[in-house]
Amino acid sequence: MSSAPLAQESTDYAVVEGEPPELLGRNLVAAAHLLASATAFFFLSFVFAYFYLRSLASGAMWKPRGVDASIAWGTVVTACVAVSAILVQRGLADHRAGRRPEWRRKGLAALLLGAAALVLQAIAWTQQSFGPSDGGFASVYFGWTAFLFLFVLGTMVWLEMVLATSYRYRGFAAGTTEVAPGEASGDPYRSGADIRDPVSLIRAELEALSFYWAFLAGIVVLTWIVLYLL
Amino acid sequence: MTTMAATLRAPLWRRLVGFNLLTAIVLGVGGWYAGWFGARAIVGPSLDYFADVDYNELSVFLAYLGGVVGFLAGLGFLNYPLARLRGYPPSLREKETEGIGRYFSLCTDHKVVGIQYLWGIGLFFFIGGLNAMLIRFELLRPNHQAFPAGTYLTLVGLHGTMMMGMMTSGILGPFGNYLVPIMIGARRMAFPRIEALTFWLLMAAGAILETTIFFGGFPTGWTGYVPLANEANPGMDNYILFFALVGISMTLLGLNMIATIVTMRAPGLTWTRLPIFVWGVLSTSTLMVLAAPVLVATLSMEALDRTAQTSFFVAGAGGSNYLYENLFWVFGHPEVYILALPGFAIVLELLPVFARKPLWGYRLAVAGLLGVTLLSWLVWQHHLFVSGINGDLRPFYMLSTELISIPTGFTFVCGMMTLWRGRIRYSVPMLFCLAWFFNFLLGGLSGVFLSDVPSDVTTHGSFFSMAHFHYTIMGGLVFAFFAAIYYWVPKMTGFQLNERLGKIHFWTMFLFFNSTFMPLFAAGFLGQPRRVVTYPQGLQFLNDWVSVSAFCLGASLLLFLFNLVYSLAFAKVPAEANPWRSKSIEFQLPSPVPVHNFDRIPVFSSDPYGYGEAPAPVVAPAGAPAGRS
Numbered sequence: 001m002s003s004a005p006l007a008q009e010s011t012d013y014a015v016v017e018g019e020p021p022e023l024l025g026r027n028l029v030a031a032a033h034l035l036a037s038a039t040a041f042f043f044l045s046f047v048f049a050y051f052y053l054r055s056l057a058s059g060a061m062w063k064p065r066g067v068d069a070s071i072a073w074g075t076v077v078t079a080c081v082a083v084s085a086i087l088v089q090r091g092l093a094d095h096r097a098g099r100r101p102e103w104r105r106k107g108l109a110a111l112l113l114g115a116a117a118l119v120l121q122a123i124a125w126t127q128q129s130f131g132p133s134d135g136g137f138a139s140v141y142f143g144w145t146a147f148l149f150l151f152v153l154g155t156m157v158w159l160e161m162v163l164a165t166s167y168r169y170r171g172f173a174a175g176t177t178e179v180a181p182g183e184a185s186g187d188p189y190r191s192g193a194d195i196r197d198p199v200s201l202i203r204a205e206l207e208a209l210s211f212y213w214a215f216l217a218g219i220v221v222l223t224w225i226v227l228y229l230l
Numbered sequence: 231m232t233t234m235a236a237t238l239r240a241p242l243w244r245r246l247v248g249f250n251l252l253t254a255i256v257l258g259v260g261g262w263y264a265g266w267f268g269a270r271a272i273v274g275p276s277l278d279y280f281a282d283v284d285y286n287e288l289s290v291f292l293a294y295l296g297g298v299v300g301f302l303a304g305l306g307f308l309n310y311p312l313a314r315l316r317g318y319p320p321s322l323r324e325k326e327t328e329g330i331g332r333y334f335s336l337c338t339d340h341k342v343v344g345i346q347y348l349w350g351i352g353l354f355f356f357i358g359g360l361n362a363m364l365i366r367f368e369l370l371r372p373n374h375q376a377f378p379a380g381t382y383l384t385l386v387g388l389h390g391t392m393m394m395g396m397m398t399s400g401i402l403g404p405f406g407n408y409l410v411p412i413m414i415g416a417r418r419m420a421f422p423r424i425e426a427l428t429f430w431l432l433m434a435a436g437a438i439l440e441t442t443i444f445f446g447g448f449p450t451g452w453t454g455y456v457p458l459a460n461e462a463n464p465g466m467d468n469y470i471l472f473f474a475l476v477g478i479s480m481t482l483l484g485l486n487m488i489a490t491i492v493t494m495r496a497p498g499l500t501w502t503r504l505p506i507f508v509w510g511v512l513s514t515s516t517l518m519v520l521a522a523p524v525l526v527a528t529l530s531m532e533a534l535d536r537t538a539q540t541s542f543f544v545a546g547a548g549g550s551n552y553l554y555e556n557l558f559w560v561f562g563h564p565e566v567y568i569l570a571l572p573g574f575a576i577v578l579e580l581l582p583v584f585a586r587k588p589l590w591g592y593r594l595a596v597a598g599l600l601g602v603t604l605l606s607w608l609v610w611q612h613h614l615f616v617s618g619i620n621g622d623l624r625p626f627y628m629l630s631t632e633l634i635s636i637p638t639g640f641t642f643v644c645g646m647m648t649l650w651r652g653r654i655r656y657s658v659p660m661l662f663c664l665a666w667f668f669n670f671l672l673g674g675l676s677g678v679f680l681s682d683v684p685s686d687v688t689t690h691g692s693f694f695s696m697a698h699f700h701y702t703i704m705g706g707l708v709f710a711f712f713a714a715i716y717y718w719v720p721k722m723t724g725f726q727l728n729e730r731l732g733k734i735h736f737w738t739m740f741l742f743f744n745s746t747f748m749p750l751f752a753a754g755f756l757g758q759p760r761r762v763v764t765y766p767q768g769l770q771f772l773n774d775w776v777s778v779s780a781f782c783l784g785a786s787l788l789l790f791l792f793n794l795v796y797s798l799a800f801a802k803v804p805a806e807a808n809p810w811r812s813k814s815i816e817f818q819l820p821s822p823v824p825v826h827n828f829d830r831i832p833v834f835s836s837d838p839y840g841y842g843e844a845p846a847p848v849v850a851p852a853g854a855p856a857g858r859s
Contacts, residue, residue, distance in 0.1 A: 023493065023494065024320075027420040027421065027493050027494070030420070030488070030492050030493050031420065031421065031485060031486075031489045034484075034485045034488055034489060034519055037519055037520060038481050038485065038519050038522075038523045039523070041520045041521070041523040041524055042523035042524070042526060043527075044524070045523075045527035045528060045531075045557055045560075046527065048553075048556075049531065049542060049553055049557070052550065052553050052556070053548060053549060053550060053553060056550050057548075058545055058546075058548055058549065058550055059545070059546055059547070059548065061541070061547055061548030062548050064548075131539075132534070132538045132539055132540045133538075133539040133540065133541065133547070135541065135547060135548035136541065136542075136547075136549055137548070138540070138541075138548075139534070139535075139540035139541050139542045139548065139549060140542070142534070142538065143530065143531055143534050143540060146534075147527070147530060157311075160315060161311070161314040164315060164316060164317035165314070165317050165318075165319055165320075167317060168316075168317030168318070169317075169319075198319030198320065201319070201320055205320075
């Protein structure tokens with residue numbers, strides 16, 4: 001029994017048993033699947049909006065004359081994302097096989113292709129013959145692609161983090177390096193307990209990332225079919 | 231893989247100005263102005279903002295987005311991703327051993343986050359309650375107006391939106407975060423930094439909603455229907471940002487809970503041994519992860535309509551207001567169960583403790599929770615029965631809505647059978663659980679009138695439906711919330727709450743809750759519509775009765791607040807480690823629980839409901855593992 005206010009604030013870490021080593025990886029993979037589920041429901045709202053407004057065609061304003069998204073831009077953007085996702089998958093296979101330099105090269109190429117997709121999408125918006133206020137299709141087109149842009153951007157940031165950690169610890173094998181207290185946050189005053197063996201986490205994070213990036217690439221392909229082909 | 235490293239003690243100056251609530255507020259205000267002037271640079275000057283009606287929606291959005299980013303940066307949420315971008319390795323824990331300052335900063339201890347949630351949500355719950363008092367004050371007279379009609383609508387909107395938004399995390403935030411890791415034998419949540427982020431996002435959202443009054447408020451109530459929303463003041467932007475942030479927070483909270491429960495259960499804790507409270511959290515989290523993104527997407531479309539001139543919801547320009555209504559309720563009805571399911575779970579978790587009997591029909595109770603989770607996706611159009619939807623759709627949604635009473639009934643059956651021939655102790659948490667049965671039963675039965683098309687046509691949009699959802703949400707969730715507070719706060723804080731004050735709080739709250747909301751069924755049947763500031767003279771007696779009862783209800787909640795402050799800050803009577811003689815694992819730990827929860831991960835060999843089978847376990851010494859094997 002204690003009369004200390006609220007939650008206790010000190011502990012004897014020396015007696016605390018460590019976590020199972022595979023736990024962090026399992027968490028990341030589970031989170032990637034859950035994030036994919038949430039992403040699916042987010043974009044299902046746009047799919048619903050597309051078909052709902054298209055079927056209503058309210059005021060003949062679904063797709064007025066001149067409103068047609070350029071299939072060339074859409075195809076290039078989709079291709080960049082798809083190839084990037086394939087490269088991450090191949091990079092994961094390399095990492096599993098112990099070919100770390102190959103993974104880093106493929107990862108870098110995937111990052112560049114993802115960044116290219118973002119730049120091309122931004123250019124594509126300026127090249128369309130219509131604006132966001134030109135009816136139902138235009139609304140869905142700009143809204144859907146804008147939020148897809150943000151999701152791809154977020155995934156590229158994640159890929160950059162994994163790659164950066166891979167490059168920083170490229171000379172170390174799993175289980176052979178230790179992180180000093182505070183190094184994880186880059187701030188010695190902000191450490192309570194850090195992960196000491198970052199190299200062993202790269203694989204787990206890459207497994208999670210490659211799944212999510214492949215899933216998101218699937219949504220990009222679906223977007224291409226709905227917005228450009230239907 | 232992980233290790234517990236010693237923490238360097240930061241110098242005083244660093245503790246004052248480094249990444250805490252103070253720096254968060256300073257950077258939040260700075261970010262607000264940066265966003266404001268950024269928007270001005272994009273779309274032109276609007277310095278006369280407060281005096282001029284030529285409001286600039288983009289300015290409001292970018293100002294608040296800048297404010298949120300600044301607020302989070304001030305708390306230190308950007309440090310970690312920036313370090314990761316430079317290749318520094320992942321880390322799990324921050325500020326877990328920094329005294330009282332932990333409660334005002336980014337802290338990754340799930341117990342601290344739980345307590346942060348309790349006080350943070352309590353604050354906004356209190357503000358929402360004050361709005362309710364103002365609404366009832368206005369309705370004391372049929373025509374005399376204390377507030378202009380627009381202000382009244384904003385008060386109604388603020389009350390409804392705050393309660394519906396904040397209370398989505400009302401149980402999972404404080405009690406889920408605090409208890410789930412302990413109940414499953416873990417030391418932390420799967421993603422501790424995300425756990426902290428969900429709380430601070432919610433606080434930022436609450437501040438955004440309250441500042442709507444500086445931008446003219448919003449007239450739509452909590453549902454934000456178009457076309458009214460499209461024509462509303464910039465205060466509507468605050469509503470959109472509030473609910474979008476709440477949606478993001480909910481998604482992340484649910485994701486973290488599911489990942490924790492799925493991957494971090496201790497050895498022996500099979501699915502059939504999981505505490506029913508954890509099942510409730512799991513069901514609710516599933517709804518959060520899937521439904522909240524729909525809300526965020528819907529509000530994003532509305533934000534684009536207001537800023538980028540898209541026309542998702544503009545009927546004359548290729549859009550449809552029905553699109554908004556459908557998408558909103560695809561989220562909105564699961565949202566009702568996001569609020570209700572944790573209440574079910576708390577009641578089922580507490581009944582065995584106070585009836586001294588095993589939980590009756592454990593698997594049936596789990597089936598009930600999962601059944602509600604599934605069916606809640608198939609009912610949303612009953613909110614649109616009178617909106618002009620295709621009449622052929624009505625029978626399906628009427629039947630699917632009525633079908634949901636079957637899994638809900640499982641919960642009632644399991645609860646009642648657990649009470650049957652139990653040795654019931656009428657402690658304060660148990661009283662709130664018993665009241666839950668009465669209140670939620672009335673809420674459920676009145677819901678049948680609203681799911682049934684012919685009666686819904688009469689009662690839709692009236693005080694009848696308002697009374698119905700207050701019986702389900704306040705009578706269900708809030709009563710269970712108080713049961714949880716009286717039950718777990720002694721464990722969370724190490725201090726006992728005053729039992730006598732607790733009982734007075736319970737009885738006054740129960741009586742005045744029913745005295746407030748039961749007459750509103752009659753007012754609704756007599757034709758009084760929601761969200762209208764005036765009403766016929768003949769309804770004044772009913773309304774006065776309700777208003778006086780509501781003030782008494784407010785007073786009973788103040789009594790609770792007094793009890794909380796008195797017990798925790800002045801009386802400070804140390805709580806026993808296991809005051810209720812519970813067999814649940816959290817009560818086998820010392821009060822308050824150590825930072826690391828367990829020295830060694832416990833091994834489970836049974837569920838926690840073996841009452842009447844063996845004496846309650848002896849309390850474990852400080853820092854020792856729980857012993858239930």
